[in-house]
Amino acid sequence: MEFLLASALGIVTACGVYLILRGRTFSVVLGLSLLGYAVNLFIFAMGRLTSGHPPVIVDQATSYADPLPQALVLTAIVIGFGMTGFIVELALRTRNDTKSDHVDGQEPEQSSGSISASQDGKAT
Amino acid sequence: MSHFLVLPIILPALTGALLLFFGGRLAITRVISFMSCLVLLAISVHLLSEANLGAIQTYALGNWSAPFGIVLVLDRLSGMLVLLTSVVAVAALYYSMQGWDARGKYFHALFQFQLMGINGAFLTGDLFNLFVFFEVLLIASYCLLMYGFGEQRLKASVHYVAINLTGSAIFLIAVSLLYSVTGTLNMAHIAERVATSSPDDIALIRSAGLMLLGVFGVKAALFPLYFWLPTAYASASAPVAALFAIMTKVGVYAIFRFTTLVFGGAIGASVDLTSPWLLPVALITLLLAALGAMAAKRLLELIAYLTIASVGTILIAFAAGGTEGLSAALFYMIHSTLIVAGLFLLAEMISQARGDAQDTLHAGPTILQPVMLGIAFMAGAVIVGGLPLSSGFLAKLMILQSTAESANMPWVWGMVLGTSLITMIALSRAGSMLFWKTSYEVSASAKAPVTTQWLPVIFLFGCSLLMVIYAAPLKQFTNATAEQLKNPEQYIFSVVGQTLDRAPRALPKEAK
Numbered sequence: 250m251e252f253l254l255a256s257a258l259g260i261v262t263a264c265g266v267y268l269i270l271r272g273r274t275f276s277v278v279l280g281l282s283l284l285g286y287a288v289n290l291f292i293f294a295m296g297r298l299t300s301g302h303p304p305v306i307v308d309q310a311t312s313y314a315d316p317l318p319q320a321l322v323l324t325a326i327v328i329g330f331g332m333t334g335f336i337v338e339l340a341l342r343t344r345n346d347t348k349s350d351h352v353d354g355q356e357p358e359q360s361s362g363s364i365s366a367s368q369d370g371k372a373t
Numbered sequence: 374m375s376h377f378l379v380l381p382i383i384l385p386a387l388t389g390a391l392l393l394f395f396g397g398r399l400a401i402t403r404v405i406s407f408m409s410c411l412v413l414l415a416i417s418v419h420l421l422s423e424a425n426l427g428a429i430q431t432y433a434l435g436n437w438s439a440p441f442g443i444v445l446v447l448d449r450l451s452g453m454l455v456l457l458t459s460v461v462a463v464a465a466l467y468y469s470m471q472g473w474d475a476r477g478k479y480f481h482a483l484f485q486f487q488l489m490g491i492n493g494a495f496l497t498g499d500l501f502n503l504f505v506f507f508e509v510l511l512i513a514s515y516c517l518l519m520y521g522f523g524e525q526r527l528k529a530s531v532h533y534v535a536i537n538l539t540g541s542a543i544f545l546i547a548v549s550l551l552y553s554v555t556g557t558l559n560m561a562h563i564a565e566r567v568a569t570s571s572p573d574d575i576a577l578i579r580s581a582g583l584m585l586l587g588v589f590g591v592k593a594a595l596f597p598l599y600f601w602l603p604t605a606y607a608s609a610s611a612p613v614a615a616l617f618a619i620m621t622k623v624g625v626y627a628i629f630r631f632t633t634l635v636f637g638g639a640i641g642a643s644v645d646l647t648s649p650w651l652l653p654v655a656l657i658t659l660l661l662a663a664l665g666a667m668a669a670k671r672l673l674e675l676i677a678y679l680t681i682a683s684v685g686t687i688l689i690a691f692a693a694g695g696t697e698g699l700s701a702a703l704f705y706m707i708h709s710t711l712i713v714a715g716l717f718l719l720a721e722m723i724s725q726a727r728g729d730a731q732d733t734l735h736a737g738p739t740i741l742q743p744v745m746l747g748i749a750f751m752a753g754a755v756i757v758g759g760l761p762l763s764s765g766f767l768a769k770l771m772i773l774q775s776t777a778e779s780a781n782m783p784w785v786w787g788m789v790l791g792t793s794l795i796t797m798i799a800l801s802r803a804g805s806m807l808f809w810k811t812s813y814e815v816s817a818s819a820k821a822p823v824t825t826q827w828l829p830v831i832f833l834f835g836c837s838l839l840m841v842i843y844a845a846p847l848k849q850f851t852n853a854t855a856e857q858l859k860n861p862e863q864y865i866f867s868v869v870g871q872t873l874d875r876a877p878r879a880l881p882k883e884a885k
Contacts, residue, residue, distance in 0.1 A: 269535070269539060274531060277535055281535065281538050281542075284542045285538075287542075288542045288545045288546055291545075291546055291549060292548075292549040295549040295552055295553035296552075296553070317558075318549065318552070321501055321548075321549070324501070325545055328505070328508045328541075332508070332512065332534075332538055335512065335534070336534050336535070336538065339515075339519070339527070339530055342527060343527045343528065343530075343531055346527055347528065352531055352532065352535070353528065354528035354531070
């Protein structure tokens, strides 16, 4: 289970970081969300991976699941949700006002003719 | 348990919520918001006077005692910063009432939420709670930064929001990493557990600590994480930028708190984590900020770079000067926050008095009220550059003195003195552009600043003058503060001392 979770976290984080580094607001927003998911799972995992154990004290239990990270994840999800909503609105507003969805608010200057339209999303 | 301690958070929160109901009615919101700010100022004076007695007060929220519940902690440092926040807030809010707040419905509500976040970050004794208050102050600052809209602000906001959201993600990773090793989120408790942690955990703890340093570095605008600041601050409206002058200090505060409390020990994982990084980074920050000020194309951008330079200077003193350096850093922190906030307000008045040329640093039309604005700009430049008889001079002198014996003395002295010169050149260049190199016409859109706009600027500059007059008692206070910070045992005992013996070992360890 550890390997599965750790590699999943790694992949999601890597995707998130890659997307954040791209030049269009849409991919940046997606990247930030992915990074947020990875972080939430990470917090959850930091309470140790257990299954089938009660989080609060009962007589028969031999071992417990840590309830605190779950509370933290809940807070982090709520905050992350609000922030994502905000940045989506911000990205749309910027797109509207500047007529460009580039993170700098303007299209990058084409330095060489070889850049085709499909590669346009690369950050400069 | 005095309930005063929770008021700097509760009061702006309630005021902000109340103001939402009065959205469009400007007169009422202004009165409520400003009264609340004045009450906040009175409360923070009271809190500081209590903190100055030397004892560290704690406030257990919901009466859950320390390692289990969330506590607020008031020591000299947090008392001082809460007071500094409310002083700047009163000035910025008063200035905003000369017209800025009328451009949208919820300026005052957002302003109050921002204050709540800043005060909360200064007072909390819980690491996750610190994250929450960071988010509160950040989301309020996102809205305030965009306040009034405009293309420039939107562009700056996208960068600002994206970098801060990334920072928050890293903050959470570091917090949960620390939690997984220490099993607690209370900062005092973390400090204790870190000092006694097993050797296997040292690598994890120290990487979490360095991640935290990175996150706080984003907030404090340290090299190489400061690139968001100049555009963001230069495009914010003047009262917002003035309030933001205190926001970088939240990052500095967190660095101070964490470095002295958790990584200030002598054994195990707690041993001096940040100092190999902090001094070089702070030196580079200061140098680049001074060069940035020199290259700035707008006055607001120049002042934004001065904000970064102040952070660099503070952390240089902290990293190189020991307890005495910390004391000098605190003195410099008060000075620079007040003066930079005042300069942001002044810059907007200058920009308004020039009309279409705004605050761009090239030859433009004749400025209105040239004598008054010129004198004020010169006074501001003298103070911020640190020429004799100003609070900046005293602060820099203290920093130089505190590092005189240190091995890094040549670096520190060279950089602090050299960048002071560069800053002075940049400011003189800006001043001569704005006031001397002008044509004979006055721009049609120029408006002379009114007396009510002058008041907050005079107030902030006056505070800096008071710092010179009362330098001795203030230095004694910062000495005592530095002393308290460098001896974290008192903090740890005050927060978890009473309950720790009865605390069971944290669950996750046994549940493994």
